[in-house]
Amino acid sequence: MEKKSIQKLKEEEQTGLLTLANLHELYGDERKGVQQIVKRIRTKEEKKLKLKDKWDRMNGLEEDAKDRGHAYVAGIDEAGRGPIAGPVMAGAVCLPESFVLYGLDDSKKLSERDKDHFYNEIMARADVGVGAASAEEIDEWNIYRATKLAMKRAVLNMRETPDHLLVDAMEVPVPIKQESFVKGDERSVSIAAASVIAKVTRDRFMKEVDKKYPGYNFLKNKGYGTKEHMEAIKEKGITPYHRKSFVPDGIK
Incomplete structure (x- = not known):
């Protein structure tokens, strides 16, 4: 031949x-x-x-929960606990049975392009809730309690109420059975999906803040305390989006 x-x-x-x-x-x-x-x-x-x-x-954690009789399992994760400006954001995601998205992982391991692609796929096909706690709430309640508040809001913003939660190293203050896992965004597809939703939503929020308050370079630093960001605070002062309890006394 x-x-x-x-x-x-x-x-x-x-x-x-x-x-x-x-x-x-x-x-x-x-x-x-x-x-x-x-x-x-x-x-x-x-x-x-x-x-x-x-x-x-x-998918193992989701399958295990379903084998124990839970029909609507959601993953929960947050983004933005460390920055000195901007909200802490949380995502809650329940993926449909037929959902497959190879390459989905902890958002910190993904490129910007992949995060945006996965975000669009998840938003289009899954039950998604997003919650936030503002800089003011973080200052009032501390970051740990504010993160719980953001997660609670994310769960409450879902279309349907889950009967089981898989949470990344936290406990959500809602009357729903839940399990917490260290590095859950590396072990669970729904927690990984929630991490992508939280991260992309927060990054886009900080992009809008950058337009309102140019000069701090929120577009690039996302509110983290970079050297450039600290110099901008010295020069311009803090904004309503800064966490006063996070900004060093010698800077603000």
């Missing part, structure tokens, strides 16, 4: 006609270009399998 040209094989690779299932036909072809195609396809397919395995593992 006449061998296909390398250009033809590249076209089949690009259109998805070449997969692991029919790759065996090319293993004996010693042409360098063909072996490069084989290597690319194998690498791509192996990456897909790893992502699928990780997705299946991260």
Whole structure:
């Protein structure tokens, strides 16, 4: 049988006609270009399998909760406990049964592009609640209690009330059965989804704050106490979005 040209094989690779299932036909072809195609396809397919395995593992906490009779399981996470400006934001997410989003992970491990993509997919297909506690509330209640308040608000803003919560290293003050996990955003798909929602929502909020108060570079630092941010406070003073209890006395 006449061998296909390398250009033809590249076209089949690009259109998805070449997969692991029919790759065996090319293993004996010693042409360098063909072996490069084989290597690319194998690498791509192996990456897909790893992502699928990780997705299946991260579904374990949800599956375990459902095996114990819980029908509506939501993951909870927060973003923004450390900055000196801006709210602490929380997300609550219940993913539908058919939901698959390979590559979803703790938001801190994702690129900006991936976070935005995952955010859009989650918002379009899942039951999502978002809650926040303002800088003023953080100053009044302290960051720990304010974070709990933001998480409570996120749960209350969901379309349906969950019957079980999976929470990233916190306890939510709601009368719902819940479990707390250290590094839960690395162990649970719904907590990871909640971390993406909280992070992207907060980053977009700080983008709007940056427009209201230029000069602090909130767009880049997201409210964290960078050297540039501290210098801006010395020069311009604090804004209504700054956490007074977080800004050092020698700065404000």
